[in-house]
Amino acid sequence: MTVPVGSPDSPFLADAAAGWSAAYVHIPFCARLCPYCDFAVVAGRQDQTDRYVSALQSEIAMEPSWRPLDAVYVGGGTPSRLTVEQLGYILEEMRSRFGFGDRPEVSLEANPEDWTSSLADGLRRSGFNRVSLGVQSFDPQVLRSLGRMHTPEQAETAVLNARRTGFRSVNLDLIFGTPGESAASWRATVDRALNLEPDHLSLYALTVERGTDLSRAVAAGAPAPDPDRQADAYEAAKELCRAAGLVQYEVSNWARPDHGCVYNLIIWAQGEYLAFGAGAHGHRDGVRRRNVRRLDAYLEKVEGGHRPEQGAETLEEWAREQERLIIGLRRAAGVVPGWGGETLLLSSWGRRLERAGVLARKGDRLTVLQPLLGDEAARAVLALQPRER
Amino acid sequence: MNIRNFSIIAHIDHGKSTLADRLLERTGAISEREMREQVLDTMDLERERGITIKAQSVRLDYRAGDGRHCVLNLIDTPGHVDFSYEVSRSLAACEGAVLLVDAAQGVQAQTLANAFLAIEAGLEIIPVVNKIDLPAAQPERAAAELAAVIGVDPDDVVRVSAKTGGGIDELLERIVRDVPAPRHRPDQPLRALVFDSYYDAYRGVVCYVRVVDGSLDEGDSVLFSATREKHQATEVGVLTPRAVRVPTLGTGEVGYLITGVKEIDRIRVGDTVAHAGVSIEPLPGYRDPKPMVYSGLFPADGDDFERLREALEKLRLNDSALVYEPETSRALGFGFRCGFLGLLHMEIIRERLEREYDLELVATAPSVAYRVTLTDGSVKEIRSPQDLPGSDRIDHMEEPFLRAMIIAPSEYVGTIMELVQARRGVMEHMQYLSPERVELIYHLPLAEVVFDFFDNLKSRTRGYASLDYEPHDYRVSDLVRVDILLNGQPVDAFSTVIHQEKAYQYGKRMVERLRRLIPRQLFDVPIQAAIGSRIISRETVKATRKDVIAKCYGGDVSRKRKLLERQKEGKKRMKMVGQVEVPQEAFISALQADAGD
Ligand SMILES: Nc1nc2c(ncn2[C@@H]2O[C@H](COP(=O)(O)OP(=O)(O)OP(=O)(O)O)[C@@H](O)[C@H]2O)c(=O)[nH]1
Ligand SMILES: C[S@@+](CC[C@H](N)C(=O)[O-])C[C@H]1O[C@@H](n2cnc3c(N)ncnc32)[C@H](O)[C@@H]1O
Numbered sequence: 001m002t003v004p005v006g007s008p009d010s011p012f013l014a015d016a017a018a019g020w021s022a023a024y025v026h027i028p029f030c031a032r033l034c035p036y037c038d039f040a041v042v043a044g045r046q047d048q049t050d051r052y053v054s055a056l057q058s059e060i061a062m063e064p065s066w067r068p069l070d071a072v073y074v075g076g077g078t079p080s081r082l083t084v085e086q087l088g089y090i091l092e093e094m095r096s097r098f099g100f101g102d103r104p105e106v107s108l109e110a111n112p113e114d115w116t117s118s119l120a121d122g123l124r125r126s127g128f129n130r131v132s133l134g135v136q137s138f139d140p141q142v143l144r145s146l147g148r149m150h151t152p153e154q155a156e157t158a159v160l161n162a163r164r165t166g167f168r169s170v171n172l173d174l175i176f177g178t179p180g181e182s183a184a185s186w187r188a189t190v191d192r193a194l195n196l197e198p199d200h201l202s203l204y205a206l207t208v209e210r211g212t213d214l215s216r217a218v219a220a221g222a223p224a225p226d227p228d229r230q231a232d233a234y235e236a237a238k239e240l241c242r243a244a245g246l247v248q249y250e251v252s253n254w255a256r257p258d259h260g261c262v263y264n265l266i267i268w269a270q271g272e273y274l275a276f277g278a279g280a281h282g283h284r285d286g287v288r289r290r291n292v293r294r295l296d297a298y299l300e301k302v303e304g305g306h307r308p309e310q311g312a313e314t315l316e317e318w319a320r321e322q323e324r325l326i327i328g329l330r331r332a333a334g335v336v337p338g339w340g341g342e343t344l345l346l347s348s349w350g351r352r353l354e355r356a357g358v359l360a361r362k363g364d365r366l367t368v369l370q371p372l373l374g375d376e377a378a379r380a381v382l383a384l385q386p387r388e389r
Numbered sequence: 390m391n392i393r394n395f396s397i398i399a400h401i402d403h404g405k406s407t408l409a410d411r412l413l414e415r416t417g418a419i420s421e422r423e424m425r426e427q428v429l430d431t432m433d434l435e436r437e438r439g440i441t442i443k444a445q446s447v448r449l450d451y452r453a454g455d456g457r458h459c460v461l462n463l464i465d466t467p468g469h470v471d472f473s474y475e476v477s478r479s480l481a482a483c484e485g486a487v488l489l490v491d492a493a494q495g496v497q498a499q500t501l502a503n504a505f506l507a508i509e510a511g512l513e514i515i516p517v518v519n520k521i522d523l524p525a526a527q528p529e530r531a532a533a534e535l536a537a538v539i540g541v542d543p544d545d546v547v548r549v550s551a552k553t554g555g556g557i558d559e560l561l562e563r564i565v566r567d568v569p570a571p572r573h574r575p576d577q578p579l580r581a582l583v584f585d586s587y588y589d590a591y592r593g594v595v596c597y598v599r600v601v602d603g604s605l606d607e608g609d610s611v612l613f614s615a616t617r618e619k620h621q622a623t624e625v626g627v628l629t630p631r632a633v634r635v636p637t638l639g640t641g642e643v644g645y646l647i648t649g650v651k652e653i654d655r656i657r658v659g660d661t662v663a664h665a666g667v668s669i670e671p672l673p674g675y676r677d678p679k680p681m682v683y684s685g686l687f688p689a690d691g692d693d694f695e696r697l698r699e700a701l702e703k704l705r706l707n708d709s710a711l712v713y714e715p716e717t718s719r720a721l722g723f724g725f726r727c728g729f730l731g732l733l734h735m736e737i738i739r740e741r742l743e744r745e746y747d748l749e750l751v752a753t754a755p756s757v758a759y760r761v762t763l764t765d766g767s768v769k770e771i772r773s774p775q776d777l778p779g780s781d782r783i784d785h786m787e788e789p790f791l792r793a794m795i796i797a798p799s800e801y802v803g804t805i806m807e808l809v810q811a812r813r814g815v816m817e818h819m820q821y822l823s824p825e826r827v828e829l830i831y832h833l834p835l836a837e838v839v840f841d842f843f844d845n846l847k848s849r850t851r852g853y854a855s856l857d858y859e860p861h862d863y864r865v866s867d868l869v870r871v872d873i874l875l876n877g878q879p880v881d882a883f884s885t886v887i888h889q890e891k892a893y894q895y896g897k898r899m900v901e902r903l904r905r906l907i908p909r910q911l912f913d914v915p916i917q918a919a920i921g922s923r924i925i926s927r928e929t930v931k932a933t934r935k936d937v938i939a940k941c942y943g944g945d946v947s948r949k950r951k952l953l954e955r956q957k958e959g960k961k962r963m964k965m966v967g968q969v970e971v972p973q974e975a976f977i978s979a980l981q982a983d984a985g986d
């Protein structure tokens with residue numbers, strides 16, 4: 001039973017997810033590339049989707065058999081650039097190869113401009129029960145700065161339609177701190193999102209990723225996101241979400257009770273997930289693998305009968321423990337301190353974090369109280385030397 | 390053998406090294422092919438900066454006009470005031486001095502200072518006006534000024550151009566004619582003065598010696614009088630300027646001595662070399678110069694402490710004005726408190742350590758030595774602000790004063806007086822050297838002169854003023870220690886002892902600079918400047934508000950980890966001061982900027 005019953009921030013869910021199983025499928029196609037995005041994406045290659053879906057099916061078939069899946073996440077890029085049929089084939093291949101657990105979470109990322117009633121109906125029929133819409137903002141000017149193709153109205157219509165169609169969970173992605181976005185605009189965006197009564201909300205601070213058009217523009221003198229203003233925006237949103245009954249369960253994620261994202265919970269619990277598609281990352285049998293990122297390279301490999309693996313990494317025991325803390329501490333539920341947590345608490349960095357009110361041990365859990373300063377804790381964890389157990 | 394030992398002395402840049410070039414050329418010591426400008430300035434730093442830092446001696450073979458063969462031992466000296474110690478040492482090895490004056494500039498402060506040194510040492514002075522080829526040259530005026538300084542007839546002043554070579558022959562003849570031959574005592578037991586040395590990785594310590602009495606042969610068994618070290622002279626030779634091995638160094642000759650000693654502390658500049666088993670009266674040697682400024686030198690990488698110690702030992706062989714003792718700083722770790730003859734000397738030592746010994750160093754703000762009389766009547770010399778006792782134990786403090794000589798065109802007297810007054814100077818006297826030029830003598834606190842005084846003086850006088858100074862006395866002064874506190878904790882590397890009136894300025898400057906250099910932390914970090922418990926300046930580094938990666942990259946956990954790993958490396962290089970993480974670079978930048986402004 002993998003329906004995330006209860007508050008999304010419950011320690012029980014956080015820990016239980018370590019034993020669940022997921023699969024991630026990457027769909028790299030986009031209508032055009034957004035200037036801030038550094039995911040594995042391609043634009044103008046729509047003619048390759050059939051080939052890609054076949055390759056995905058071959059790759060899934062090549063994967064050694066595994067446990068039934070508790071969650072499937074089809075992300076991108078823009079999965080909504082595929083047809084309902086194509087998406088259906090992918091799910092079908094997955095179901096027949098691994099089987100699904102009891103009431104699995106089956107998610108799809110979609111862009112608002114692609115959303116139609118027939119797509120929605122088709123997705124439901126194929127078995128998708130969760131949708132994540134890339135709304136980003138309800139301010140037309142911010143949408144323009146972000147290079148998005150949709151209007152606020154399209155986004156709103158898409159969300160309302162998704163809800164009506166009967167998806168179990170609907171998520172909205174929003175980006176804050178875009179240069180030029182005022183505090184009022186951001187509040188209005190969050191208000192309007194909350195009015196749509198989403199089950200789940202992801203709020204991301206705009207990040208200047210290396211190698212993107214945005215980073216080149218900033219290097220050339222365009223305004224960069226201001227971290228202090230982003231902190232203000234974050235605090236404001238936090239308050240609005242709380243008032244609307246959404247519970248924060250990770251640095252950037254909020255959900256209504258019973259609507260924590262299973263796939264996310266698995267990743268943050270250092271759980272295991274298969275990965276398919278260009279640039280996809282998986283974690284299976286203690287090994288972290290990544291696929292080749294370029295579309296053509298991916299297609300060639302798979303069509304040549306090879307697994308499209310680019311690299312794999314098996315972490316040593318201590319590195320694994322550090323990783324457990326780094327990702328686990330991003331959750332509101334925190335972590336069971338364990339070997340690494342105890343080491344951290346005894347270190348000068350750990351004590352400094354405690355004194356600054358960033359880190360706290362509450363009962364049997366170790367948590368980061370100020371999620372906005374979480375990377376300081378993560379760096380401290382990485383700087384630690386393992387202690388004798 | 391006809392030997393003439395002489396130094397070339399002058400104000401900085403008046404052309405000593407260029408004149409040496411011409412003398413080397415004319416006597417055939419160096420071939421046309423080997424010739425380059427200021428050929429005796431061999432150190433990279435000397436060539437880059439176009440100044441002489443170390444005195445250099447060279448032997449010239451000269452056939453005089455009357456057919457006599459002469460050996461001329463020439464020493465080219467530095468002109469910068471920081472290195473006047475090198476000049477004194479050089480003069481001690483000579484019977485004569487060639488005193489140069491730039492025909493366009495006339496007598497300057499170091500012309501006078503060096504002339505007095507030569508007179509005091511009892512040397513025969515040959516006055517020379519150089520650069521007569523310059524369009525702006527006023528040889529007659531310069532000659533008159535120079536003649537007045539040493540009390541000779543202007544007609545006796547030699548006129549040369551070290552650039553074109555004009556007048557060089559006449560100068561050579563004057564040297565042979567006027568410089569007395571050394572007082573030979575060839576029949577006496579060997580006494581040779583070690584006047585310089587350096588460390589050679591293959592041959593060990595190489596000593597430069599002047600044989601005063603007797604003679605020194607290769608293979609002789611020798612004794613260093615002060616250290617009582619007995620060794621074999623495995624090689625002796627002369628510098629022409631290339632090292633040329635010879636079987637013997639006779640009385641009055643200057644050359645080098647190698648004994649194969651690798652232990653640096655066995656050799657001391659100023660020591661007397663004698664034959665083993667022969668008792669002699671050691672030569673007077675040298676008075677060690679007293680440092681003017683002190684600064685802490687720390688390896689940027691704490692693991693380099695031992696390498697720094699070795700480097701200092703070796704460098705001291707080649708620069709006996711350098712003194713040092715171990716020092717510990719909470720902020721910078723283990724290092725050395727070093728004494729220097731001035732800021733240029735400090736800069737040179739630091740650069741030589743970094744270049745010749747491949748070290749990366751952090752230097753603390755330079756300071757002078759203060760004299761503190763405690764309430765119990767005892768007197769302490771304070772070379773480092775950290776050594777200052779609590780104010781309750783201090784009866785009074787004194788600071789070192791200089792006697793400074795400024796020579797400048799008379800139109801600048803007003804602006805110079807203004808500057809000197811702002812620096813707490815007191816005039817001793819003022820005198821016109823000519824209707825257009827004045828000499829001003831002031832008493833000034835060393836701390837006010839040593840840092841940026843000269844730059845200020847030059848810019849106010851469009852480069853026309855020259856400055857020379859010597860230590861004078863100690864005077865009671867209103868001194869305070871300014872501490873810089875990070876999050877309430879003093880950072881020893883930034884403490885300074887300073888005159889009451891300048892304290893606020895220093896505090897404010899440091900605090901503002903640090904605010905820019907210290908990265909935001911998990912909490913607000915107050916940066917304060919304090920005198921005792923009184924805060925005189927304050928800034929705050931506001932706490933970081935956001936320091937988190939927004940997204941976990943669709944399952945790409947390794948990527949986040951790697952990103953953080955890179956940042957963590959920076960974290961390990963941070964120094965913790967009062968719970969504040971300070972990047973090593975911040976210390977370096979804050980201190981560097983201070984030496985600069
Ligand atoms: N025109 C002209 N320039 C000269 C003459 N002699 C030296 N110079 C120039 O004056 C500058 C300084 O010459 P140096 O020989 O380095 O002077 P110095 O006295 O050895 O300087 P320090 O060792 O730093 O005290 C150089 O640029 C020389 O080329 C000369 O006779 N005529
Ligand atoms: C995997 S992306 C792609 C989803 C979909 N194609 C879209 O653009 O709506 C998922 C979300 O990550 C967020 N995101 C992508 N790049 C980002 C960046 N540079 N800074 C902040 N958020 C970003 C956006 O909110 C986006 O909706």
Ligand code: SF4
Pocket residue numbers: 029030031032033034037038039041076077078111134
């Ligand atoms: S943000 Fe979404 S639509 Fe834009 S390029 Fe990235 S994946 Fe494609």
Ligand SMILES: [Mg+2]
Pocket residue numbers: 405406407427430440441465466467468
């Ligand atoms: Mg010179």
